[in-house]
Amino acid sequence: MKGPALGLAAALALSASPAFAQFTYRPAGELVSGSGRGRPDMTSYAPGMRFPIESAPAYANSQVWGVGGNYGPSGSQCDARNRSYPWRDNYCESRSWDMPMCPSGTGHQGQDIRAANCQDNVHWSVAAATGRITNVGSYSVYLMTDDGTRYDYLHLRSVQVAVGARVVRGDRIGRVSNNFGGTATTIHLHFNIQRAVTGFGNVYAPTYGALVEAYQRLLSVTNPTDAGVAPRDVPVVIDVPRDVPRDIGFDVARDVPVDVARDVGADIPARVDVPRDVPRDLPLDVARDVPRDNGVDVPAARDLGPAPVDVGTDTGPEAVEDASADAGVEAPPVEEPGCGCRTQPPRTRRSGAWLMALAALGLRRRRGLSPGAPSPRR
Amino acid sequence: MRPAALALPLLLLACRRDPAPPVAAPATPPTVVAPSPPSPLAPADPRRLRDLLRPESRRELDAASIPLLLPRDERMVAVAVVTAGPRWVAASIPLADLTVSIHGNANRHDPPPGEVLRHASTLRGVPATVSRNELIRVATWEENGVAWSLEVECSNRPDLDARCVQEDYLRALAASLVEVRP
Numbered sequence: 001m002k003g004p005a006l007g008l009a010a011a012l013a014l015s016a017s018p019a020f021a022q023f024t025y026r027p028a029g030e031l032v033s034g035s036g037r038g039r040p041d042m043t044s045y046a047p048g049m050r051f052p053i054e055s056a057p058a059y060a061n062s063q064v065w066g067v068g069g070n071y072g073p074s075g076s077q078c079d080a081r082n083r084s085y086p087w088r089d090n091y092c093e094s095r096s097w098d099m100p101m102c103p104s105g106t107g108h109q110g111q112d113i114r115a116a117n118c119q120d121n122v123h124w125s126v127a128a129a130t131g132r133i134t135n136v137g138s139y140s141v142y143l144m145t146d147d148g149t150r151y152d153y154l155h156l157r158s159v160q161v162a163v164g165a166r167v168v169r170g171d172r173i174g175r176v177s178n179n180f181g182g183t184a185t186t187i188h189l190h191f192n193i194q195r196a197v198t199g200f201g202n203v204y205a206p207t208y209g210a211l212v213e214a215y216q217r218l219l220s221v222t223n224p225t226d227a228g229v230a231p232r233d234v235p236v237v238i239d240v241p242r243d244v245p246r247d248i249g250f251d252v253a254r255d256v257p258v259d260v261a262r263d264v265g266a267d268i269p270a271r272v273d274v275p276r277d278v279p280r281d282l283p284l285d286v287a288r289d290v291p292r293d294n295g296v297d298v299p300a301a302r303d304l305g306p307a308p309v310d311v312g313t314d315t316g317p318e319a320v321e322d323a324s325a326d327a328g329v330e331a332p333p334v335e336e337p338g339c340g341c342r343t344q345p346p347r348t349r350r351s352g353a354w355l356m357a358l359a360a361l362g363l364r365r366r367r368g369l370s371p372g373a374p375s376p377r378r
Numbered sequence: 379m380r381p382a383a384l385a386l387p388l389l390l391l392a393c394r395r396d397p398a399p400p401v402a403a404p405a406t407p408p409t410v411v412a413p414s415p416p417s418p419l420a421p422a423d424p425r426r427l428r429d430l431l432r433p434e435s436r437r438e439l440d441a442a443s444i445p446l447l448l449p450r451d452e453r454m455v456a457v458a459v460v461t462a463g464p465r466w467v468a469a470s471i472p473l474a475d476l477t478v479s480i481h482g483n484a485n486r487h488d489p490p491p492g493e494v495l496r497h498a499s500t501l502r503g504v505p506a507t508v509s510r511n512e513l514i515r516v517a518t519w520e521e522n523g524v525a526w527s528l529e530v531e532c533s534n535r536p537d538l539d540a541r542c543v544q545e546d547y548l549r550a551l552a553a554s555l556v557e558v559r560p
Contacts, residue, residue: 041490043490095510097509097510097511098498098499098507098508098509099509100495100496100497100498100507101490101495105498109511109512110511131463132461132463133461134461134468134470134479134481135468135470135477135479135481135529136470136472136477137477137479137514137531137533138477138531138532138533138534139512139531140477140512140514140531142468142479142481144461144463144466144468144481145463146463146464147485148463148465148466148483148484148485148486149485150481150483152511154511154512155512163459163461163470164434164438164459164461180512180513180536181513181531181532181533181534181535181536182534182535183513183535183536183537190512192511194527195483195485195487196483196484196485196486196487196525197486197487197488197489197495197525198486198487198488198489198520199489199495199520200489200495200497200518200520200525201497201506201507201518201519201520201525201526201527202481202483202518202525202526202527203495203518204511
């Protein structure tokens, strides 16, 4: 198959991927019916912040009034309805405690966000901005930026930071979980933005506007169309050593390769490998010096500036396996190991496998490999 | 038996004590049990509190542009981890089953246009809000041009721990805070 044909197929598959499904959101302040009075304030009180979960898709909505929540429809927290668009604001949702920014004077201080699926202790939350960790409690982490904005991350496990640590926008903080000091809650990130207000003290600012903006940015850099990047016409692996020094001044670029891969879905025979354990003090040159030109055109990586990108190829079975992680929902629910909940298994990606095979064939021909030869891997 | 011979066993019996339990060397550093906040009237020497900070925390405080509020309880100060930014300062105090955090922030913003934020309570003699955030006891107020937050997070069943269910502990802690200057 020729490159353009594969590209078209890849684009079609990409558009069908759940990660690229049209992101929609309810207006700020429009809470679940009966869950209180919201604040119709779409102001971004943290303009430019990084979305606090590493990868899309993610779903901002109510835990308590969602499926399986105390006041929500009966069912499992892993119900697919909890992981679907549109987003819904739950800042100022009914709570008994004081919240001066809420119309009722009481309410929920932040926004609850579910990660791509309900697996516990898997999905990373990341630094919304560059700053310092000022507190790590048993289920909370606070990150303070130079401008005095504080980001609160609650219910995490596997926390990777200590008090006093300096973190760079996008650094991993901990994994999304249901840690609540032994009190029951669902698997989610509770995210606050706190700012100081003259004549008052510190307030929990509305989070929804900033989160919508940040999520749109995350999606726009993962969506090749929005990013002005043509669909890739060959299967690729983009290795992104995430933990190389980060203070090199291109936060946006740094976020791109990872999210491209994670959100692409199974129909694209492409994958980003993210080495987790690369030492942080790895010299940048190590990453930069990896040969890039292996005959594969990878615009998604090359157009992103000087990010440490290792471009390789992979058409092996792992790529298919990994890529299917974001598959849609077709099969009946099953018990998910390590999750303690019921969730939907990935749907069979027949079209993805078909594309993979075609793509592999195309690549091998281009590189002069026989169809049966082992895949070159780095 | 002669009286002297009888007296000796009786004397020994009277002096008998249970053997002292073996003293094991602590395998880990001793944890600090969350102490009751001392009375706000208890004397406090800010300079002494500063000196009780760990060296790295003292360096942070010395680099801070604003003073830090610290509890009078010296056991808390001794384990506090201080961080500072251009116009803010913070302390995190990890205790055995509790984490106390204090944030002072001078990067103040105007309130949202047309909005008047009101406190429903008082702390330290000034208007304050005492609330909860996901069962973390929180209080905020403004003092000397700095927005302050004091938080108490209970590690084990915060829904049952009186220090997080009730306001009393947080209020007493707030009242005990002492301004410690760089």
